[in-house]
Amino acid sequence: MQSCPTFARNWQELLVLAGIPRRYHDADQLLYSPPAGLEKLYQKVWEFLEDLPVQVAQGRGLLLKGNVGTSKTTVAVGVALQFLKLSCEPELLDLWAKPRSAPVLFVTMATLVENILSLKPSNPAEWARYEQRLRRVPLLILDDLGAEQPDDWIHAKLDALMAERYNNLRSTLITTNLSTDKLRDKYAERIIDRLRSCLQQLDFGGKSLRTPPLPVS
Ligand SMILES: Nc1ncnc2c1ncn2[C@@H]1O[C@H](COP(=O)(O)OP(=O)(O)O)[C@@H](O)[C@H]1O
Numbered sequence: 001m002q003s004c005p006t007f008a009r010n011w012q013e014l015l016v017l018a019g020i021p022r023r024y025h026d027a028d029q030l031l032y033s034p035p036a037g038l039e040k041l042y043q044k045v046w047e048f049l050e051d052l053p054v055q056v057a058q059g060r061g062l063l064l065k066g067n068v069g070t071s072k073t074t075v076a077v078g079v080a081l082q083f084l085k086l087s088c089e090p091e092l093l094d095l096w097a098k099p100r101s102a103p104v105l106f107v108t109m110a111t112l113v114e115n116i117l118s119l120k121p122s123n124p125a126e127w128a129r130y131e132q133r134l135r136r137v138p139l140l141i142l143d144d145l146g147a148e149q150p151d152d153w154i155h156a157k158l159d160a161l162m163a164e165r166y167n168n169l170r171s172t173l174i175t176t177n178l179s180t181d182k183l184r185d186k187y188a189e190r191i192i193d194r195l196r197s198c199l200q201q202l203d204f205g206g207k208s209l210r211t212p213p214l215p216v217s
């Protein structure tokens with residue numbers, strides 16, 4: 001097992017600090033085996049990975065769009081895991097120096113909204129720390145944009161977060177099931193415009209890869 005003594009005692013602990021859900025702990029391995037029909041798209045992901053530290057340092061990210069089950073979250077986490085592994089290499093550590101906090105944070109939009117609504121009023125100090133991390137972490141994964149209930153105040157918060165990350169060249173990977181038109185309907189033009197200028201769009205076509213559970217006999 002890989003170890004990264006600067007951030008955590010071991011790789012598993014680093015994944016927990018980064019908020020990566022267990023289902024996706026080996027997501028980077030799946031980047032080597034694109035599902036049928038997505039070979040070209042995975043090729044683009046590998047091109048992004050080729051100079052990943054530069055992409056992240058310059059605040060460039062990805063917008064992974066497509067139907068449910070087409071491997072968007074897997075690819076986003078796969079990219080983040082590659083970045084985490086690179087971050088453990090001594091020559092890169094100085095770039096993201098903030099020992100004890102992982103240079104990646106994974107959060108679903110639903111959890112983000114829940115934290116804004118519950119953590120903010122119940123524990124303002126904890127929320128302030130969390131918000132700081134959302135704003136500053138070198139690589140943020142915002143999973144399932146659009147799955148949250150429409151709410152002007154939440155969208156204003158999201159706008160502020162994305163503006164801060166955009167202005168400070170922080171990289172973001174966003175997954176969404178929404179089409180470009182639906183994104184436009186849901187979010188203010190300035191959010192869309194910011195996303196467009198710093199995120200490379202990848203369209204995941206095809207059917208869901210999720211296999212149904214085996215029937216109980
Ligand atoms: N490269 C791949 N090859 C085969 N199955 C994959 C691959 N990537 C992901 N999967 C599987 O497809 C399913 C959906 O992946 P997920 O990333 O959660 O999709 P989405 O985020 O688009 O809804 C999961 O069960 C996952 O394990």
Ligand SMILES: [Mg+2]
Binds near residue numbers: 072073144175
């Ligand atoms: Mg997903």
